[in-house]
Amino acid sequence: MRNTLRALRQNKGLRKPSGPIPVVEPLAPVDTGLHITWHGHATSLVELDGSRVLLDPVWSDRVSPSRLVGPRRLHKPPQRIEALPKLDAVVISHDHYDHLDFAAIRALVRTQDAPFVVPLGIGEHLERWRVPADRIIELDWHESIEIGGVTLTATPAQHFSGRAFKRDGTLWASWVVAGSRNKVFYTGDSGYFAGYKEIGEQYGPFDATLVQIGAYAPGWPDIHMTPEEGIDAHVDVRGELLIPVHWATFSLAPHPWTDPVDRLLVEAEKRGVTVAIPKPGEHVDVTVPPKLDYWWKDC
Numbered sequence: 001m002r003n004t005l006r007a008l009r010q011n012k013g014l015r016k017p018s019g020p021i022p023v024v025e026p027l028a029p030v031d032t033g034l035h036i037t038w039h040g041h042a043t044s045l046v047e048l049d050g051s052r053v054l055l056d057p058v059w060s061d062r063v064s065p066s067r068l069v070g071p072r073r074l075h076k077p078p079q080r081i082e083a084l085p086k087l088d089a090v091v092i093s094h095d096h097y098d099h100l101d102f103a104a105i106r107a108l109v110r111t112q113d114a115p116f117v118v119p120l121g122i123g124e125h126l127e128r129w130r131v132p133a134d135r136i137i138e139l140d141w142h143e144s145i146e147i148g149g150v151t152l153t154a155t156p157a158q159h160f161s162g163r164a165f166k167r168d169g170t171l172w173a174s175w176v177v178a179g180s181r182n183k184v185f186y187t188g189d190s191g192y193f194a195g196y197k198e199i200g201e202q203y204g205p206f207d208a209t210l211v212q213i214g215a216y217a218p219g220w221p222d223i224h225m226t227p228e229e230g231i232d233a234h235v236d237v238r239g240e241l242l243i244p245v246h247w248a249t250f251s252l253a254p255h256p257w258t259d260p261v262d263r264l265l266v267e268a269e270k271r272g273v274t275v276a277i278p279k280p281g282e283h284v285d286v287t288v289p290p291k292l293d294y295w296w297k298d299c
Contacts, residue, residue: 003218014256017299021075021248024281029085033287034182034207039078040280041249042099044186044210048179051088051150055175055186055210056099057081057108063098063250065164071098071250074257078281081107087114088148093188094161094172095122098250105129117145117152121170125163141173151178155199157190159223176203182286185237186210189246191222192229196236208286209239214247214260224253227264231271241286242268242275248296249280258296265292 026037031050038044041063042056059081064070081104090108093099100122106129108114115135116126123136137145139154146152153176161170176199177184185199185206213230225233227244234242247260261277268275276289277296284290 015251015254016074016257017296019299021299022279022295023075023078024279024283026079026281027283030283033285034179034184036184036208036210036243036284036286037078038210038243038245038278038280038282038284040073040075041247042093042188042210042212042245044243044245045084046177046184048150048177048182048184051148051179052085053089053091053150053152053177054084054087054108054114055091055177056093056188057090057104058098058101059104059107060101063096063101063252065097071252074249074251075280082111084112087112088150089114089152090116091152091175091177091186092116092118092122093157093175093186094119094159095125095163095170096161096189097163098252099189100125100163102129105131109135115147117147119154119171119173121161124170139173140171149179152176153178153203155185155203156193156195157188158193158195159189159191174199176206178203182207184208184210185239186245187212187225187230187233189224190233192225192232196233200237204238206237206239208241208243208284209234209237210243210245211239212246213244213264214255215252216255216260217253227260228267230264231267231273234273235271240274241284241289242273243284244275244277258299261296 035047144153154173
């Protein structure tokens with residue numbers, strides 16, 4: 001705790017951008033190929049041959065039990081949640097406030113027909129929030145469900161769960177999103193662990209990975225990966241294109257806000273890993289990823 005508090009003081013002026021983060025209006029839905037739109041933090045829309053899966057939707061201004069205190073957005077959402085295309089599934093990795101957003105869930109209940117595919121126990125949250133029971137699908141690790149031409153598989157992660165004062169009453173997971181021709185792996189939140197190699201052997205290779213690279217500190221090495229460990233995870237699961245998530249939207253750790261992506265690029269060059277770093281809302285065609293433009297350096 002002392003080290004964390006010291007780092008918070010040292011990096012006080014670097015934990016948020018000094019200028020606005022550029023936000024891009026998402027493109028219209030695409031019916032062929034593999035496309036990913038990062039909406040900020042871990043929220044991502046995966047499109048596989050016309051099927052659409054939304055990961056960890058968070059649209060609230062704060063990720064906290066309170067609307068008045070707690071980490072606040074560094075940029076606005078790229079689009080209104082009501083403007084999302086028709087979804088086939090909404091996938092949740094775990095129940096922390098920066099991944100399971102009450103307001104977003106309620107909005108998706110009103111505006112979409114897609115089921116919510118979640119780890120064990122999270123259905124209780126959703127039922128309490130008046131999500132219809134027939135739209136809740138709970139999975140244990142290594143269980144799968146096929147929806148709209150996409151197979152969703154809950155896979156292991158090394159993290160924890162809990163809201164308010166409750167801890168570890170629900171499961172956390174990484175996810176395999178597999179279409180007929182393409183596959184995506186999403187780490188959720190996790191420390192680096194040996195399970196990634198097992199996931200790669202059982203479910204890989206993957207055309208793209210969405211890897212958590214932000215919100216790390218020496219005091220919690222077991223629950224969040226450093227950028228270098230994110231590269232290790234990508235290599236272990238046999239990923240092709242790496243798209244980093246869990247950075248640039250909320251300041252949740254003592255490191256400077258650009259530290260995750262700067263360190264990631266150094267390690268990616270050493271390891272020969274292909275990386276795409278979109279602006280929030282920017283569309284990524286996985287077969288032709290955009291060139292790096294280092295947009296965060298202008299912020």
